[in-house]
Amino acid sequence: MLQQRLLDIAIAEFGAKGLEGASTRGIAKAAGTAMSSITYHYGGKEGLYLAAADHIAAQIGEHMAPALELGALSPGMTASAARTAVQHILARFIETMGTKNSAFSLFIVREQMEPTEAFDRIYGGLMGKLLETIVELVRIATGRQDPFACEVAVLTLMGQIVMLRASCATALKLLRRPSLDADALSALAARIAANTDAILDRMIAERQELP
Amino acid sequence: MLQQRLLDIAIAEFGAKGLEGASTRGIAKAAGTAMSSITYHYGGKEGLYLAAADHIAAQIGEHMAPALELGALSPGMTASAARTAVQHILARFIETMGTKNSAFSLFIVREQMEPTEAFDRIYGGLMGKLLETIVELVRIATGRQDPFACEVAVLTLMGQIVMLRASCATALKLLRRPSLDADALSALAARIAANTDAILDRMIAERQELP
């Protein structure tokens, strides 16, 4: 379908070059059609961009759904169950950001640097719920009642993952590799899982030091 | 000085909007001059962009110098000294990325998503040396001899910091704040320092589990 092809190429182009960097003519040409098809199907460049954002949010949401269900918050959840759920969600998120079309991650990172309406769509429809769930799970896993402390911790946890794509060029240089292959990715995933465990442990230890 | 004013504004504009998103006319107007001044002083948009990259690398290098000297690698360095040095360097890097003109961080993150010659200048003249130093310090601090394991760990450590700016919009939403004020920044810095400590401890524990 032409509409789908346009959208796929748009996500790749917008992710790689940004909203201004990508051109409707280039996207249309790559899709083997005329530029005015974009106007017809999406109303223009902006419309295509927002459609790309919606598609990304939907795809990631779908991909993350099983892990989120597994971490569904229940009243009597134990700390160890919450920790397992955090690990599951993070692992799935690494997979989503690492193996799925890397344009997804680039698109999202770009939006955060220069937020437009697309950011609200992605955050409101996906990222917000995801983050708040993790915050709650971290609270249960560590027993830390201060929400701010949990939010800050979640940001650092997620930062490790976002870095995978946002700082990909640096990562590749440091690891002296041409691309983030499966080996490197699984090593990073293992490191992040161990880090998460260590950080949660540390947060529990901190709690016992509090007055 | 006009040249300096142009450069400062260029860094802000390129950081905020990217190479394609920023316009020479806009930069010149903001600097209170004509667009052709950019051609005269920097040879064109690309020249201005590369000059911005060089300036950023030089500024960050200068800002990081004291911390790096403190962590200068010496043959008989103890694990605890190396750990202190890692913490100093990361703390200084947080300060650089958080308090210094945030355009610096945005510029660097953008370059990593779509590397041009500017990335080589920043990585070659600054980031490479910085990262390799931290890798070596982590190796000494943890006793882990596998360089790959140390590199991966350093990437996750740095990821926490890069996130501060790369995912700023998400961070602000989750923390329900209008801006990353001093309080939030110091809470994040404290969390990252504690995380780093916990991660290094974990790496030492892992070493003892290895065959």
Add this chain to the structure above:
DNA sequence: GTCTATACTACGATAGAC
């Protein structure tokens, strides 16, 4: 050195043929 004026290119939007 700095500015004005101009040339040229590429973009996005739109109208109209098929």
Add this chain to the structure above:
DNA sequence: GTCTATCGTAGTATAGAC
């Protein structure tokens, strides 16, 4: 629905006045 043709705008580069 899709394409061609055209318009207006905004971008960079360049030449020349001061």
